[in-house]
Amino acid sequence: MFKKYQAFSFFLALxxxxxxxxxxxxxxxxxxxxxxxxxxxxxxxxxKATEILSWTNDTGYSTxxxxxxxxxNAFQNNMxxxxxxxxxxxxxxxGFKKDDWGYCRVESIKVVANPYFQEYDLMPxxxxxxxxxxxxxxxxxxxxxxxxxxxxxxxxxLRIEFESKVPRPISRTGVYKDYYFIAQWFPKIGVFQDGRWxxxxxxxxxxxxxxxxxxxxxxxxxxxxxxxxxxEHREKIDxxxxxxxxxxxxxxxxxxxxxxxxxxxxxxxxxxxxxxxxTEITLLLQPEHERLKDRYLNAVKNAIKYSSLFxxxxxxxxxTCVDPAYNSRSGGMEYPTFFTGGAYFLTxxxxxxxxxxxxxxxxxxxxxxxxxxxxxxxxxMDEGFTSFLDTEVYYTAYKEPLYNRSFFGxxxxxxxxxxxxxxxxxxxxxxxxxxxxxxxxAWEFLEGGSYGANSYSKAELMLRTLKRFMGxxxxxxxxxxxxxxxxxxxxxxxDFYTVVSEFAxxxxxxxxxxxxxxxxxxxxxxxxxxxxxxxxPEGWFDGEYIKREIEANRYQSEVIVRRLGEVKLPVxxxxxxxxxxxxxETWDGQYRWKRFVYQQPSRVQKAVVDPEFKLVLxxxxxxxxxMRKPNRLAPFKWVSNWLxxxxxxxxxxxxxxx
Amino acid sequence: xxxxxxxxxxxxxxxxxxxMVLFLFVINLLFSLxxxxxxxxxxxxxxxxxxxxxxxxxxxxxxxxxxxxDEAQGLETTFTPSIIGKGAILTNLESLIQxxxxxxxxxxxxxxxxxxxxxxxxxxxxxxxxxxDEPRFAVKEFLQGAGSHFLRFLALMLFSWLFLFAIGAFLxxxxxxxIDDISSDSYSEVIPFLLMLALNVxxxxxxxxxxxxxxxxxxxxxxxDENNVLKATGKAFRFVFKHPFSTLGLFYLIFFLNIAxxxxxxxxxxxIPQSDVLTVLAAFFLQQLFIFALIWIRCLLYASQWExxxxxx
Ligand SMILES: [Zn+2]
Numbered sequence: 001m002f003k004k005y006q007a008f009s010f011f012l013a014l015x016x017x018x019x020x021x022x023x024x025x026x027x028x029x030x031x032x033x034x035x036x037x038x039x040x041x042x043x044x045x046x047x048k049a050t051e052i053l054s055w056t057n058d059t060g061y062s063t064x065x066x067x068x069x070x071x072x073n074a075f076q077n078n079m080x081x082x083x084x085x086x087x088x089x090x091x092x093x094x095g096f097k098k099d100d101w102g103y104c105r106v107e108s109i110k111v112v113a114n115p116y117f118q119e120y121d122l123m124p125x126x127x128x129x130x131x132x133x134x135x136x137x138x139x140x141x142x143x144x145x146x147x148x149x150x151x152x153x154x155x156x157x158l159r160i161e162f163e164s165k166v167p168r169p170i171s172r173t174g175v176y177k178d179y180y181f182i183a184q185w186f187p188k189i190g191v192f193q194d195g196r197w198x199x200x201x202x203x204x205x206x207x208x209x210x211x212x213x214x215x216x217x218x219x220x221x222x223x224x225x226x227x228x229x230x231x232e233h234r235e236k237i238d239x240x241x242x243x244x245x246x247x248x249x250x251x252x253x254x255x256x257x258x259x260x261x262x263x264x265x266x267x268x269x270x271x272x273x274x275x276x277x278x279t280e281i282t283l284l285l286q287p288e289h290e291r292l293k294d295r296y297l298n299a300v301k302n303a304i305k306y307s308s309l310f311x312x313x314x315x316x317x318x319x320t321c322v323d324p325a326y327n328s329r330s331g332g333m334e335y336p337t338f339f340t341g342g343a344y345f346l347t348x349x350x351x352x353x354x355x356x357x358x359x360x361x362x363x364x365x366x367x368x369x370x371x372x373x374x375x376x377x378x379x380x381m382d383e384g385f386t387s388f389l390d391t392e393v394y395y396t397a398y399k400e401p402l403y404n405r406s407f408f409g410x411x412x413x414x415x416x417x418x419x420x421x422x423x424x425x426x427x428x429x430x431x432x433x434x435x436x437x438x439x440x441x442a443w444e445f446l447e448g449g450s451y452g453a454n455s456y457s458k459a460e461l462m463l464r465t466l467k468r469f470m471g472x473x474x475x476x477x478x479x480x481x482x483x484x485x486x487x488x489x490x491x492x493x494x495d496f497y498t499v500v501s502e503f504a505x506x507x508x509x510x511x512x513x514x515x516x517x518x519x520x521x522x523x524x525x526x527x528x529x530x531x532x533x534x535x536x537p538e539g540w541f542d543g544e545y546i547k548r549e550i551e552a553n554r555y556q557s558e559v560i561v562r563r564l565g566e567v568k569l570p571v572x573x574x575x576x577x578x579x580x581x582x583x584x585e586t587w588d589g590q591y592r593w594k595r596f597v598y599q600q601p602s603r604v605q606k607a608v609v610d611p612e613f614k615l616v617l618x619x620x621x622x623x624x625x626x627m628r629k630p631n632r633l634a635p636f637k638w639v640s641n642w643l644x645x646x647x648x649x650x651x652x653x654x655x656x657x658x
Numbered sequence: 659x660x661x662x663x664x665x666x667x668x669x670x671x672x673x674x675x676x677x678m679v680l681f682l683f684v685i686n687l688l689f690s691l692x693x694x695x696x697x698x699x700x701x702x703x704x705x706x707x708x709x710x711x712x713x714x715x716x717x718x719x720x721x722x723x724x725x726x727x728d729e730a731q732g733l734e735t736t737f738t739p740s741i742i743g744k745g746a747i748l749t750n751l752e753s754l755i756q757x758x759x760x761x762x763x764x765x766x767x768x769x770x771x772x773x774x775x776x777x778x779x780x781x782x783x784x785x786x787x788x789x790x791d792e793p794r795f796a797v798k799e800f801l802q803g804a805g806s807h808f809l810r811f812l813a814l815m816l817f818s819w820l821f822l823f824a825i826g827a828f829l830x831x832x833x834x835x836x837i838d839d840i841s842s843d844s845y846s847e848v849i850p851f852l853l854m855l856a857l858n859v860x861x862x863x864x865x866x867x868x869x870x871x872x873x874x875x876x877x878x879x880x881x882x883d884e885n886n887v888l889k890a891t892g893k894a895f896r897f898v899f900k901h902p903f904s905t906l907g908l909f910y911l912i913f914f915l916n917i918a919x920x921x922x923x924x925x926x927x928x929x930i931p932q933s934d935v936l937t938v939l940a941a942f943f944l945q946q947l948f949i950f951a952l953i954w955i956r957c958l959l960y961a962s963q964w965e966x967x968x969x970x971x
Contacts, residue, residue, distance in 0.1 A: 177845065263845070288846035326846045345848055403720065405740045407748040408858050409851045415928075417718040417739040427724045606709065621721050622708045631711030635701040637938045638714060642737055643694045644945035645746035647686055650773045651952050652750045653759070655869050656822070657774035658781035658811050658876055 027252035027315055028488035031056050031211035032189050040221040040260065045099070045175050047164040051186055052112070054157050055150075058211075061195035062149040066156070067129065068142050071184035074202040075167040076103035079137035082171075085204035089448035093170060102167025102174065106187055109144060112157040120147050122158070132201045132443070140202040141190075160187050169329040171204075172340070178225075179325035183257035183335060184208065191374075191490070200376040205451045206442035207368070207375035207382070210254040212488050217256060220245040226266050228284045228320045229258035230338040250316070252488065253336035254372055259322050263287055269297065273305045277313050282320040289323050289343050292354060296321060296341060299355040302397035303362035307389060310476065311366045311483040319365075321358060332357045334364030334386075350402035350413045352394060359397075360390035370487045378493060379442040379451070380516075384459020387425065391460065395421045422464070422616045425457025430619040433458070438516045439493055461617045462515040468614035469511070469569070470504055478503035511569070515617070520566035524609045525623035527560035527593060531603035557604040562593040565619070574611035578602040604628055661907040664969055668962025671793050672954060675961075678787055678795035679954045682780060686949060689773055693733060693766070700734050701726075716933055718742075732763045744924045755862050757826060778815050782807030784957060785880040788964050803880075810879050813887040818872045825864050833857060870909045871898050873960065877967050901970055908966055912959045919955065923948040 038049040057063065074082030078093065086092060111120040125145040130138060150156050164185050167174045173183050190199025191211050198209060219227060223244035227233075231250025238244050250256070264284040272278040281300050285293055300321050308314050322340045324331040331342030339361035343354035363386045367373055373382040394401075403417035432453035435446045445451035467475040482491075482499040489495075493516060501508045514520065534552040539545070559575055573585040579602040587594050598604070606627040610618065618624065672679070704726045705711040713719035718739060726737065740749055753759045759767060786803025787795055837857060841850035875887075875894035884890045898905045923944070930941045 177843075286846060288848050326844060327842065345846065345851070403718075403739045405738075405745070407752050408855055412740075412745065412748060414718075414739050414742055414745060416742065417720060419720050423721050423724060426721070427728055430725075430728055608709065620725060622704065622706070622710045622725050625709035626707045627709060627711070628707070630707040631705070631715055633935060633938060634705050634711035634714040635698055637932055637941075638701050638737070639694050639698040640938065640942045640945065641742055641746075641932075642697055643690055644942075644949065645736075645741035645749070646693060647690045647945075647949045648746055648952070649750045649753075650690060650770065651686060651949060651956070653754060653770055654774055654777040654956070655754065655865060656819070657815050658778040658872070 026214065028212050029056070029058060030213045030251060031058050032213040032254075033215075034186070034213065034256065035216040036186065036218070036256075038217060038219045040180065040219065042178070042180075042222055042225075045166040047166065047182070047185065049162055049164070049186065051160040051162060052157065053160060053189060054155055055189055056155040057150045057152055057192060059192055059195065060152050061192075062151045063146075063192055063195075063197070064149040065143045065145050065197070066150075066158075067190040067192075067197035067199035068144070069184070069188045069190060069199060069202070069208075070104045070106070070140055070142060071188070071202045071208075072102045072104035072164055072167070072173070073139040075170055075173070076101050076139070077137060079135070080140065080202070081133050081135045081138040082140070082202045082204050084135070085443060089204055091204070091448075096168060100168035102165050102170070104162060104164040104185065104187065106142075107161040107163055109158060109160045109187075111146070112159050114155065114157045116150075116154045117148070117156055122146070129199075130201065131197075131199065132203070132441075135201075138201055141199055143197070162187055169327065172330045172333040174329065176325055176328040178263065179259070179261040179328050181257075181259045181322075181324070181328055181330035181340070183330075183333070184255075185257075188255075193490075198374070198376075203376070203443035205445065205448055206379070208255065209372075209374040209376050209490075212252055212254050212372065214251040215249070215253060215256040217248045217258075218245050219248070219258065219260075221260055222262070224262040225260040226262065226264040226284065227258060227260045228264070228266075228282060228322055228338065230256045230320075230336045231316075232318050250318075250337060252315075253369070255335050257335035257338055259284065259330070259340075261325065263325075265290060265293075267293060267297065271301055271304065273301070273308050274313060277308070279304060279314055279316065280318050282318065283323070284320070285323045286325055286343075288326075288345050292323070292343050292345075292347065295347070296323065296343070296354055296358060299341070299358040300362060302355075303359040303393055306393040306396055307363055307366060310392060311389065311480055312370075312487070314365070315370070316365075319362065321362070323354070332361060334361045334368055336369045337365065339364065344411070346409070346411055348411065348413060350399075350415070351404050351411055352398070352401040355398065356390060356394060356401075359393050360386055363389035363393065366483055371483060372486075372488060372490045374490060375442065377441055378439065379455040380438045380459035381491070381493065381496065383455040384438070384457075384463065387456045387460040388463040391421055391424045391464075422613055422621075425453070425460050426616065426619065426621075428453035429457045429461055429617070433521050433619065434519050437519050438462075458515065458617075462512075464616045465614065466500070466511070468612065468616070470500075474503050514567050514569075518567070521564075521619050522567035522569065522615060522617045523563070523565035523620050523623075524571050524589070524615065524618060525562045525564050525620065526607050526609055526626040527562040529557070529559050529604050529607050529626050529628055531555045531557040531628065534599060554599050554601055555603050557598045557600060559596045559598075559604065559607040560593055561587060561596070561607075561609050563589050563591075564623075567617070569615060571610050571615065572612065574608045576605045576607070578605045660904045660966065660969065661911060664904075664965040665908060665911055665962050667965040668958055668960075671788060671961040671965070672958045675787055675793050675795045675957070676954070678784065678800065679950065679957050681795065681797065681800070682784075682953050682957070683946075683950045685776070685780070686953065687946070689769075689776070693769060697733055697737065701737070704729075715938075733765055735763055736766065743927050747920055747924070751862075755858050755865070774815075775812070778811045779804050779808050781876060781960075782811050782880070784960055785876060785964070788961055789880055793961075807876075807880060810885065810887060810890075811876060814872055814875055814879070814890065817887055817891060818868055821868050822865065825861070825868070829857060829861055866909070866913065870905065870963075871895055873963050874898060874905070874967060877960075877964055881964075881967065897967070897970075904966060904970065905963075908962055909959070912955060912962060915958075916952065916955050919948070919951050923951075 033054045035052040036049050074080045109122045111117050113119040122144040126142050128139045129141045129143050169176050190197045220243050227246045229248045231248050234247040234249050236244050236246050267283045269281050270278055271281050283296050304314050316337045318337050320338045324340045331340050333340045341354045341358040347353050367385040368382045375382050400418040402413040404411050404413040432450045435450040436454050438454050534554045534556045536548045538547045568589045570588050575583045577600050608625040710719045710722035783800035783804035837853045871894050874897055875890040878884050879890045930937050932938050932941045
């Protein structure tokens with residue numbers, strides 16, 4: 001009986017995995033493969049599921065334990081590492097009632113017999129682990145000790161029964177009314193790397209890391225629900241009991257998230273983003289946002305088209321964009337082939353919403369999805385690269401956005417105030433540049449603002465500076481090569497360094513180190529400009545007394561350029577004379593300042609350091625130029641605008657007086 | 659008909675006392691200039707000799723402004739792109755209705771308060787100017803009138819704040835939590851948006867209503883030399899409730915005139931590029947004309963209400 005069952009279950013598992021995997025060519029080694037049968041109980045807000053995991057040890061080391069994430073346990077009490085850190089960042093949860101907390105509990109976990117292993121119950125050998133923070137209330141990571149090691153090249157098969165309670169919306173997960181957003185919801189195996197398990201606890205300021213594999217998922221839920229997930233929707237079976245079972249499948253991805261709601265408007269379109277290359281776009285829209293359908297779809301199309309052009313053709317057959325429900329806290333998040341945007345029902349031309357967030361989250365499909373950056377450890381290589389991607393795509397596909405402000409909930413744009421690409425992120429970088437360095441574990445930044453400003457803004461600004469420094473063409477080839485060469489590879493900072501140096505034709509660590517491992521500021525300035533008539537020679541010259549009376553018709557001009565920050569980069573200087581003559585200089589930026597002296601027939605009109613605006617990381621751009629004659633109209637113009645606001649304010653507020 | 663007759667009369671009276679409007683306008687301008695000087699210096703220092711100055715004349719240098727904003731202190735924090743054109747009016751409307759002025763820089767709150775008190779003083783002058791058989795503006799009489807009514811008007815102002823405070827407290831503590839509850843259980847942002855908008859509109863109309871009632875209280879105080887603030891207020895309420903159509907009709911006629919002038923100003927202002935000395939000056943004069951027009955309309959409101967009150971008594 002036992003042997004029979006063993007043989008049967010092995011055969012079953014083989015069928016479950018090999019059939020779907022063989023039916024389609026995959027893009028990479030499928031290390032962690034999940035076949036899941038999921039039931040969503042919308043009354044109890046519970047998920048009950050069976051997970052069959054096939055994991056292959058693709059390293060040169062053996063391991064006699066397996067480590068898993070149980071992310072949702074971060075939401076089971078307020079003492080978890082996630083919620084402790086969230087509180088420190090001023091984002092504590094409050095008012096959670098008994099039914100609002102969420103969790104993920106393993107009910108059973110067994111090794112399924114296969115040629116390498118015998119059937120074995122692992123339940124007695126589970127242990128919660130604290131690799132980052134010793135916090136006994138935290139149950140977001142557990143390990144299972146195996147009876148014998150998984151040797152290099154071997155595959156182990158596990159059958160896990162688990163139960164997840166869907167929390168009230170928190171951190172892109174949960175249920176709000178009848179909208180479910182389900183992410184990081186199942187026992188998920190960590191990454192075995194260099195003989196160690198890379199499996200961090202769930203942190204408030206951190207995202208995820210996992211190996212690639214195939215997800216074969218069946219979800220049963222009320223038949224009125226529209227479902228969206230990672231990957232392809234293979235079929236929907238009506239169970240004739242008010243429920244339906246949806247089957248989804250995707251290979252070569254490292255996560256699986258899903259959403260369900262009876263209210264979604266669903267739009268599907270095939271989109272050819274390059275000759276002969278197409279993908280199926282699905283948009284799940286809130287009914288209140290119906291008028292935004294085209295803006296959303298166009299944003300997804302632009303994202304696919306330009307990301308493919310800049311970072312390699314999008315390889316998956318689907319891209320699903322979810323317009324998150326109000327109050328669901330699920331907006332602006334990425335999962336493989338599946339992402340959430342975010343919109344407000346009122347938006348006009350010039351306001352980059354929902355476009356900005358849609359492009360950003362699709363863009364994660366590259367540096368989080370395809371490249372598989374370790375977001376716990378190298379957040380900047382995902383968020384920074386993706387922020388760079390989203391602005392590059394946005395400014396290619398659309399006009400410069402306009403400054404806008406909301407009055408009484410109605411957004412109002414200011415057509416005279418265009419927001420240039422160079423401004424993206426510089427303000428937050430300016431305020432946090434000396435708090436942290438880029439390369440740091442996501443939960444180890446001084447504060448939430450510094451995590452954001454470094455991982456998103458500084459990294460984006462560094463890439464844009466690098467782009468302009470290397471030259472657009474070389475950079476474009478470099479960044480595409482970095483992306484494509486590292487698909488499915490989990491690159492480290494050094495892998496990026498290698499590609500940059502290769503395309504630059506020289507070692508570029510001197511450039512990158514200053515930003516990746518440094519926390520100094522970049523600030524060049526024009527220190528001083530002056531122009532005077534050349535002096536008349538007067539005194540003894542070679543024994544002859546000379547005093548020249550005639551005024552020279554030439555001017556002696558001086559330009560002093562200063563380096564106010566510690567970051568050293570070579571920089572260009574443009575000096576313009578009043579007769580229109582222009583002189584261009586370069587300076588290595590090594591010492592603190594440099595003086596340039598000219599004898600010219602006319603005076604200096606202005607001097608500009610970094611005239612092409614290559615160094616977008618420069619935290620003070622205003623001091624990069626000096627004119628000999630300041631523009632006097634500018635302060636008058638703007639104080640007069642401000643004055644009329646003040647006059648109106650004073651007059652208006654007399655409503656309160658008499 | 660009553661409305662239009664008295665509107666016409668008020669219009670004539672204000673026309674005859676345009677000098678007074680000019681006087682009030684100059685006070686507004688001088689008062690504002692006191693703060694404009696430090697602001698001018700801040701802008702001048704920040705722009706320095708940078709090319710950002712040129713860009714700020716051509717249009718708006720967003721990168722410069724972010725640098726300015728990140729360093730801004732006190733008054734400087736009020737310099738944002740949202741004070742351009744329509745933004746100025748919307749900013750003020752929002753900060754009045756939502757009482758956001760409490761978060762303004764202290765120097766501005768102080769100045770604002772001073773100006774409101776000053777204006778309460780001036781209101782006495784305005785009404786005593788109208789309280790002549792042949793309304794005519796003379797600085798001496800104006801100031802005499804202002805002085806003689808100041809204490810009563812000040813008391814009326816403080817009294818009106820009680821009403822405003824009560825209204826604000828009611829809306830904030832009784833109505834807002836209901837809207838929050840609905841919002842936290844709403845399918846979309848549309849319903850919360852509409853409810854908040856309605857709340858703002860209601861708050862604004864209540865604010866205007868209090869202003870109108872107290873206008874009549876002030877008129878009563880001057881016209882009938884009513885010294886008792888409570889009595890004046892009570893009678894003003896009774897008057898308004900006795901003649902709701904004519905009082906509110908007249909008020910909103912002038913209110914919509916104000917809106918019309920504001921909209922025209924915004925539209926014209928948007929066509930002025932402000933990219934050289936001439937257009938900058940043109941915009942400046944237009945802005946001043948607009949403020950002058952608003953003060954004129956405020957006087958028109960007083961004059962028409964004055965006429966209506968006499969007409970109905
Ligand atoms: Zn992101």
